[in-house]
Amino acid sequence: MKKGIILLIIICIHFEGYCLKPEVGYRWKPNIWGLMFTEYDIVTTDNYRLKAWFYPKQKALSKDSIQYYLEAKTMIRPYKIETTAKHPTIVICNGDSGNMSYLLNFAKAFSTNGYNVLTFDWRGFGESQTFPIDTNYLVYNEFLTDFDAAIEFVKTLPTVDTAQIGVYGFSTGAFLSYATACKRKDIKAIIARGLFTDYKSIIQHLKTIKPHDTFLLPTEKDIDEHSPRKTWHRFSKPIFLIVGENDDITPKDNSVEILRNVNSMVRELWIVKDAEHGGAKSPEFVNLPMFIKRTTRFFNENL
Secondary structure (H helix, E strand, O other): OHHHHHHHHHHHHHOOOOOOEEOEOOOOOHHHHOOOOEEEEEEOOOOOEEEEEEEOOOOOOOHHHHHHHHHHOOOOOOOOOOOOOOEEEEEEEOOOEEOHHHHHHHHHHHHOOOOEEEEEOOOOOEOOOOOOOOOOEOOOOHHHHHHHHHHHHHOOOOOEEEEEEEEEEEOHHHHHHHHHHHHOOOOOEEEEEOOOOOHHHHHHHHHHHOOOOOOEOOOOOOHHHHOHHHHHHHOOOOEEEEEEOOOOOOOHHHHHHHHHHOOOOOEEEEEEOOOOOOHHHOHHHHOHHHHHHHHHHHHHHHO
16 A cells, blocks of 8 residues: 555645645546546536536445555546435535645545545636636635535435535635535535634734735625624534644634534534644644544534
8 A cells, every 4th residue: 555655645745835726637536546436527607617526425445456546547446336325425625725636535535434425626726627816816706606516516416315415625625615505505514624714814814924925815705705704693504623733824713713603503623633734734634534533423413
């Protein structure tokens, strides 16, 4: 599994950054870990084409089989679904950098633990349609349109239980996941890692870390109208927030304040000891076995 370990290290290191850093194309696809998947093109309401990968609920392969796919590189696991039964589904969205090829670890964890998984790329990322992105921006309103399109699409797939859809996102993706879950009745539960209260506050904070950097937001529409600070009084879905103990980008106080104010009957917080915001010290990778255990347990109980 040496190659798999190297790949995991590369994935860990990648998750660093402050503003948008899209990566076009894919370094690898799910076949290298022997995951069953299908590629789709999703069309948004404003006619942008998004690339998506759908992973059906599947059995985990043996270590030898995974090694085989890693070495073969181009081999694709046959797409064979054992039953047409509908299953709970998790939509995983990317953060502010890279693309969905860096989400393989999460897709593998959930799809081999009883869930369908959908990953997708924002416009301008991966193989989604080109979109002009200023790398000084923290987010675009259009990403909310992309998220809506992903949810609408996954509901059309025959093995998806539309009454059991959850979302998981981190950093910028945590914000977009929260905003989407808040406004959509068809999302039942959310896990968000590195969620912040609002963009106005987080920009002030980021300027203390990077005083010479520029941090921009869309001007045509206030993105903060979707922030937890503006909407937590009406958020009532099961919510699980994860944050690193030493996260200096989205400090743990943000998660504590959000959970103190949402109206959810189910609200959980995991402050991961010795973890930071991104990279190899992000909560997912500081304690990956516990991350998989706790996130799947939360979805098991709330989807």
